[in-house]
Amino acid sequence: MNKPLTERIDAAEGSGGRVSLDAYERADGYSAARAAITSMTPEEVQGVVKDANLRGRGGAGFPTGVKWSFVPMGDAAGPGHKYLVCNADEMEPGTFKDRYLMENDPHLLIEGMLIGAYAIQADRGYIFIRGEYHDAARRLEQAIAEARAKGYVGDQVFGSSFSVELAVHRSGGRYICGEETALLNALEGKRAEPRTKPPFPPVSGAWGRPTIVNNVETLCNVPAILRNGAAWYHALGVGEDAGTKVFGVSGRVRNPGLWELPMGTPIRELLEVHAGGMQDGFELRGILPGGASTDFLTAEHLDLPMDYGPIQAAGSRLGTGTMIVIDDSVCIVDLSRNLQHFFAQESCGFCTPCREGLPWIEQLLADIEEGRGQPGDLELLEKNAEFIGAPGNTFCLHATGAMEPMNSALKYFRAEFEAHIEQGGCPLRHGKAG
Amino acid sequence: MSEVVNVQLISALSKAETAAIEAEIAHLPNRESAAISALRIVQERRGWISDESLHAIAHLLGMSAHALDSIATFYNLIYRRPVGRHVLMLCDSVSCYVMGYAGIREALIEKLGIHEGETTADGRFTYLPNVCLGACDRAPVLMIDEDLIGNVAPEGLDEVLARYE
Numbered sequence: 001m002n003k004p005l006t007e008r009i010d011a012a013e014g015s016g017g018r019v020s021l022d023a024y025e026r027a028d029g030y031s032a033a034r035a036a037i038t039s040m041t042p043e044e045v046q047g048v049v050k051d052a053n054l055r056g057r058g059g060a061g062f063p064t065g066v067k068w069s070f071v072p073m074g075d076a077a078g079p080g081h082k083y084l085v086c087n088a089d090e091m092e093p094g095t096f097k098d099r100y101l102m103e104n105d106p107h108l109l110i111e112g113m114l115i116g117a118y119a120i121q122a123d124r125g126y127i128f129i130r131g132e133y134h135d136a137a138r139r140l141e142q143a144i145a146e147a148r149a150k151g152y153v154g155d156q157v158f159g160s161s162f163s164v165e166l167a168v169h170r171s172g173g174r175y176i177c178g179e180e181t182a183l184l185n186a187l188e189g190k191r192a193e194p195r196t197k198p199p200f201p202p203v204s205g206a207w208g209r210p211t212i213v214n215n216v217e218t219l220c221n222v223p224a225i226l227r228n229g230a231a232w233y234h235a236l237g238v239g240e241d242a243g244t245k246v247f248g249v250s251g252r253v254r255n256p257g258l259w260e261l262p263m264g265t266p267i268r269e270l271l272e273v274h275a276g277g278m279q280d281g282f283e284l285r286g287i288l289p290g291g292a293s294t295d296f297l298t299a300e301h302l303d304l305p306m307d308y309g310p311i312q313a314a315g316s317r318l319g320t321g322t323m324i325v326i327d328d329s330v331c332i333v334d335l336s337r338n339l340q341h342f343f344a345q346e347s348c349g350f351c352t353p354c355r356e357g358l359p360w361i362e363q364l365l366a367d368i369e370e371g372r373g374q375p376g377d378l379e380l381l382e383k384n385a386e387f388i389g390a391p392g393n394t395f396c397l398h399a400t401g402a403m404e405p406m407n408s409a410l411k412y413f414r415a416e417f418e419a420h421i422e423q424g425g426c427p428l429r430h431g432k433a434g
Numbered sequence: 435m436s437e438v439v440n441v442q443l444i445s446a447l448s449k450a451e452t453a454a455i456e457a458e459i460a461h462l463p464n465r466e467s468a469a470i471s472a473l474r475i476v477q478e479r480r481g482w483i484s485d486e487s488l489h490a491i492a493h494l495l496g497m498s499a500h501a502l503d504s505i506a507t508f509y510n511l512i513y514r515r516p517v518g519r520h521v522l523m524l525c526d527s528v529s530c531y532v533m534g535y536a537g538i539r540e541a542l543i544e545k546l547g548i549h550e551g552e553t554t555a556d557g558r559f560t561y562l563p564n565v566c567l568g569a570c571d572r573a574p575v576l577m578i579d580e581d582l583i584g585n586v587a588p589e590g591l592d593e594v595l596a597r598y599e
Contacts, residue, residue: 092566093528094528094529094570095568096568096571098568130568131474132523133568169471170471172474173512189471190469207463207464250529252532292566324570335528338526338528342565346565
């Protein structure tokens with residue numbers, strides 16, 4: 001087994017890639033959760049995931065086992081519930097991996113949650129899913145009901161003394177819900193405004209109780225890690241990071257899509273082998289390697305491995321690992337306006353630099369694109385991007401993320417911004433893009 | 435919104451709506467935590483959240499209508515104005531932008547005769563912009579009601595729209 005996330009989906013090709021409970025169990029499904037819950041201590045489970053060096057697949061890349069170890073155990077947790085929350089609020093532009101996993105193999109996520117909940121001794125689990133993922137939410141609700149009927153969810157799971165309830169929470173929208181403390185406020189029925197940190201959720205999260213928030217793909221890795229061990233998981237990666245990843249490519253490539261591949265797969269292999277290269281008549285100008293809030297990389301970076309460290313060393317982030325390809329028909333100034341429109345609109349509005357600054361950046365980009373740019377605008381843009389993006393000026397990293405593609409666009413494509421100002425508008429407007 | 439709560443309007447939730455909201459409350463530590471779920475439950479049945487619905491839900495959850503409205507207006511999938519028979523959401527995020535969003539938007543505005551946030555005069559469609567719908571390999575993408583429709587082209591729009599009366 002070298003594809004712990006999608007092997008069953010591939011095998012279920014005849015039924016459209018949808019893995020039933022029967023098919024899931026025939027392929028060793030729920031055996032890892034059963035073994036962990038009935039024969040291991042929570043600390044042992046945490047230890048295996050820590051040793052495997054599983055890192056968060058939602059974008060931040062924090063080691064999952066380490067995060068779990070921050071949860072107070074036993075009497076130290078005080079009276080009341082502990083929570084495991086799955087972040088299924090997939091809204092990072094360009095990202096489409098979690099929907100694929102949830103729609104096609106919902107029991108894999110349920111099993112990952114069971115193991116995660118046991119490891120931190122949580123008695124409540126929620127799957128916080130974006131409101132537009134109707135099909136995935138229905139599949140998960142059905143999967144939870146099937147698992148409950150078998151005694152895998154609810155009281156005394158697998159006949160053990162461990163009990164956990166699982167439920168799906170359908171969100172009311174807004175990108176900011178992906179920020180884990182905003183997500184917890186939304187789960188509590190409030191406006192999704194990020195909380196100040198500390199305290200961090202493992203100590204004080206949902207309803208003030210210890211809470212772990214993990215991404216869908218992160219939790220989906222857990223069953224195979226428990227079944228096959230940390231060493232096996234390490235060996236799956238071809239670079240410095242462990243395991244596999246559902247990588248994706250969108251944009252003007254011949255074969256856009258998703259593929260589960262070893263961590264450390266080079267960008268070039270993703271683009272040229274799996275995505276089939278650029279469509280005829282288009283050339284690659286840049287990529288956003290892991291969603292809209294990651295810095296641009298360019299053709300000079302194509303031999304980098306998709307691992308957390310090397311992508312960060314190149315000035316960007318692995319993010320969600322689903323890359324957006326920017327071709328030569330795209331105006332970088334107008335693309336930047338599109339990105340900043342997104343971030344300005346999706347600011348929760350609580351902190352001033354984000355609420356006021358992002359629309360201001362969007363307007364400046366619109367001015368440059370539409371021929372109202374002035375000499376000095378780029379310096380102004382840089383100065384404000386620096387202020388808006390500086391961590392610590394805001395409760396969360398929304399504005400910081402927004403400035404990643406902004407600063408890197410100015411770094412790699414500055415001449416195009418300058419040409420807009422010098423020529424009084426967009427040189428590409430009547431060009432290739434039409 | 436009126437400060438005076440109309441008692442008749444408070445009883446406006448149906449038995450099915452009340453039961454569905456109570457089922458949500460059952461797995462939460464307090465009633466107010468069900469606010470977003472309750473708004474979604476009522477909207478699923480009525481299409482949108484009127485002032486009357488808002489008051490009725492607030493009463494059921496034991497919170498003020500003003501507090502509930504500040505939540506309802508925060509979330510883009512909760513509608514505080516009536517919508518058409520079908521809600522059409524066009525993705526305007528980066529992958530769809532790269533793959534021809536502008537042309538789809540132009541064609542939609544021409545065919546429907548409305549802009550973002552508006553409803554056609556016959557009440558058939560409400561057109562809303564939306565962020566990434568998570569189907570970037572099939573960009574450009576739009577969603578009508580619960581149907582995700584990918585690889586949309588301006589010339590194919592008539593055929594897509596015709597499926598929704």
